[in-house]
Amino acid sequence: MEDIIKLDSVDTYNKMRGVETLHPLVTVIDLSQAVPMPAQTFNFGLYAIYLKEIKCGELKYGRHNYDFQEGTLVFIAPGQVLGVQPNVTTFQPYGWALLFHPDLIKGTSLGDKIQAYNFFSYDVNEALHLSEKERQIALDCFSKIQYEMEHSIDQHSKTLISSNIELFLNYCNRFYDRQFVTRDHSNKGVLEKFEDLLMAYFSENKASTKGLPTVAYFAWELNLSANYFGDLIKSETGITAQEYIQTKVIDLAKQRIFDHDKSISQIAYELGFSYPQHFTRLFKQKVGMSPTEYRTVN
Known part of the structure; x- marks a missing residue:
């Protein structure tokens, strides 16, 4: 050795x-x-x-x-x-x-x-x-x-x-x-791959078994350090990688909330939340109303 x-x-x-x-x-x-x-x-x-x-x-x-x-x-x-x-x-x-x-x-x-x-x-x-x-x-x-x-x-x-x-x-x-x-051209390639990986994470139902996607997960998949990946995404989008992920989670949540056959708790678990109340808190923070209120008014 x-x-x-x-x-x-x-x-x-x-x-x-x-x-x-x-x-x-x-x-x-x-x-x-x-x-x-x-x-x-x-x-x-x-x-x-x-x-x-x-x-x-x-x-x-x-x-x-x-x-x-x-x-x-x-x-x-x-x-x-x-x-x-x-x-x-x-x-x-x-x-x-x-x-x-x-x-x-x-x-x-x-x-x-x-x-x-x-x-x-x-x-x-x-x-x-x-x-x-x-x-x-x-x-x-x-x-x-x-x-x-x-x-x-x-x-x-x-x-x-x-x-x-x-x-x-x-x-x-x-x-x-x-x-x-x-390095804008190569950075755009990273952003596109990140978006593809993020979409695949949910379409392949990884969230329900692995939990919410993390910045470290995508950095690993893209062969980048978490800090470099995070700084690059912020440079390209103006928001942090974590905020980018949360935005995608909320967008998916808005779509799934209209499936009235599923409870808010079921949707939360499908999206990778360990506790439904954490999902409700994030949703209200980003949207301005709870998931139940959003389902009702829309």
Whole structure:
């Protein structure tokens, strides 16, 4: 069984890459000056962001390679397990890496909102592809963080470093929004497949046995992470994937309510609700009246 190397400190990572530790909780590395990562599997205890500038080996998440070619950013959160596979032909890696320990951002603005940056849990085929202008912005943010690392740690260091990381991540939100737009054609394909899967879920009566359809279910069927799928659907439709599913459920409910041979409870169970009162609550929230009232007035 393959050994998994735990990377739980910045100093451990720096020593592996052959670079000096300037700050115990954060590092910015010029990969052209660093030792390549060995072909091993790693359990990250750090947040890590890689900007890759030439093809120089593959990162693997599970059995799949990251969508990680020239000019891309990949985000890794603590707890993720990654494997490194070098190419047959060895290249000196070029690009940059930013890694920071979760302790760095505790008690900061970034610490309060780090979970909101969904791209840390995007999947292997969902890397961020940068334009040249975006790449320069990323490098400028790295440079500011590196500048702070090269100065003696004082009472302002933590705030300034975490603020610059937060600025960089906010830019990444903007860059991902741009990528959703520029990949509009492929995104439309995802939306169409989602709609087909959603219709099939009910036409094949999966709801009565599996319960209400979930965002995670459709993300899995489409080979996307739940967060990436949810962000993509919101970008395309203006509503969340959960709201999209609920809208479809209510549309189907409106049709089935007119089958007077079925009780409201039967309809609720057919649609995947474990408890009829939950169905009634959602229906009233979306329609403005209860299912029984809707059946009566229509």
